[in-house]
Amino acid sequence: MSAILHRKTDTVPPAVAQADGLWVTDSDGRRYLDAVSGGAAVSAIGHRDERVRDAILRQFDAVSYAHGSFFTSEPAEELAAYLVGKAPAGLSKVVFCSGGSEAVETALKLARQYWVERGEPGRGKIIARRQSYHGATLGALSVGGNLPRRALYEPLLFEAELIAPCYAYRERREDETERDYGLRAAAELEDAILRLGPETVAAFIAEPVVVGATLGCAPAVDGYLSEVRAICDRYGVLLILDEIMCGSGRTGYRFAFEEDGVVPDIVTVAKGLGGGFVPMGATLVHDRIADAIAAGSGALAHGFTYMGHALACAAALAVQRAVDEDGLVAAAAASGTALRRMLEASLGQHRHVGDIRGRGLFIGIELVADRETKAPFDPAAKLHAVVKASAMENGLMIYPSGGTIDGRAGDHILLAPALNAREDELAEIVARLGRSLDAALETLK
């Protein structure tokens, strides 16, 4: 019996006992190859790291926590400076928190405060995208476009305007280039702004590569985000890019949006930031927001208890230094290419693999019943759940999800191994994945 209200009330998952690199061991001694960085693109430098351990112990011996209304701390200051040092010019201030959902709450509240400070209190609406996911807290869920995750809480959520995601596999027509498709998808933002009235819109929030859990790593196509940036500029709408899952080096760029050549007004990061050693999140803001607050009320209207937690910041700083010391951003690009090549070779012609997509080591595999028509499997079969169970039996941690297409139908698998995964480990992931997928499909027959 467990005293925890587990995710499924009739099942207690295996207990994790120990982990090292990409290998996780449960309390029964079973070993799993971790193809998804602790389960959700978190453990970006693998499990265990001496440098992070030393940094945590050093900080523990000094001080772990003091509230931000009394003190700042050396690790918090150093980490903030480190993050803005790696960010494009303009993104110059950081607000810390304990995870991605909190980072999104912070971003939304900052966007709102910005407009009030600027003397445009009428700007309070947020535009977001269908099939997006920005977090589990009520504000983040309100701007999330994934129906099943919101449905239960609908009465508690605020209303956000939802536009189409950038989902080339299903939305690009065969007579338009990726770029033309991207421009068409981005035009929905302009339509939405005009529909609502630009003077009422505070911000647009999107993920450069959509969260693995909902849309399976659908990346912005060439030209999409620069068009989005131009539209936001035209109407003075703030651009919030959510890099909680795709950021921190995972796509082969420190920030995924660097590949798109845009600079957002606000960025959320988490997951890989603390690398799973500590709960950690951050919201990076552009000068124009920090300056507006400084020139206005001069006070951040928002705060959390654990904002800038000294021990968590020390750990995250050690993780980010390890990423750079070990050259893991470049490694993610190279390993991402290698993993894609292996997946294409192994599953590219699989009759139930419709699309292999993503960037760097953030890869989605969309499963279809029929490649020709792109028809999904019957949602009632819960293929994604069967694949997950089958992978766990084969000693492989992956992150399959359902509802890929519209929140109801569609199945995909997310792969997001640690940025320092070795080539032989990637090959083993692909081998175990192929076996797990075929075994899962066998049970549907």
Added chain:
Amino acid sequence: MKAAGRLDDLREAYVRNHPESCARHERAQAWMPGGNTRSVLHFDPFPLVIASGRADMLTDVDGYEYIDCAGEFSAGLYGHSDPVIVAALHEVLDNGLVLSGPNTAESELAELLCRRFPSLERLRFCNSGTEANLFALLTAIDATGRKRVLVFEDAYHGGVLTFAGGGSPMNVPFDFVTASFNDIESARASVKRHEDDLAAILVEPLLGAAGNIPAEAAFLAMLREEATRCGAVLIFDEVKTSRLGRAGLQGHYGIVPDMTTLGKNISARACPLAHSAARGP
């Protein structure tokens, strides 16, 4: 020297082990120049003569079995004995030959293909990829009232449309000019130089015979833009590449030519079938 000796040994063994192929090749030489009619199938000292095929296996006349990795030079998508295809062919044969009228299947096939490829509004069938390319070029020449055709170095569009090594004496005597594949600036300059006389631009979106070199998307986009600007007909030869996506490579790139030629894969080489297709004016 050691390698050359080894090669001689292998050649001798090959001749020794394939007496029936050798004999048939000698007999064929009496009636066919070089003993063959499809040069690509020939190699020295003589090619294997194939007796039969089943699934992905071939058997030669000397009784040796091979795994077929040539796949009829990209056309044999379904192997040598797919039961669905074999049954359909039997059904056709049982219905009688040379019927001298439109048949019951052609418009249905035309519809399936038109629905699949964005450039296909209507199409005509013919017998091979070579023939499809010839019809497409002649149509473009007639429609534009111009004569010149831009093709690309090392391209292969059929036995009479071969542009490797400066062309072939067997090429049809059209007014060809060549440019270099994937070289955006020089190809654009070629179009500009000839634009008043240019009837067509004929390009494979993946240069097959030159070693499967994919076109850069920007290169194809430039050809699309230039063809539209100067009124030349942009023809995609998707004889080989139609197998690379449900709408061929035009669907992959999202770039729509004015005409498309198909062959090989659409019939999976069960019988000759090809066509040129075009968008309306």
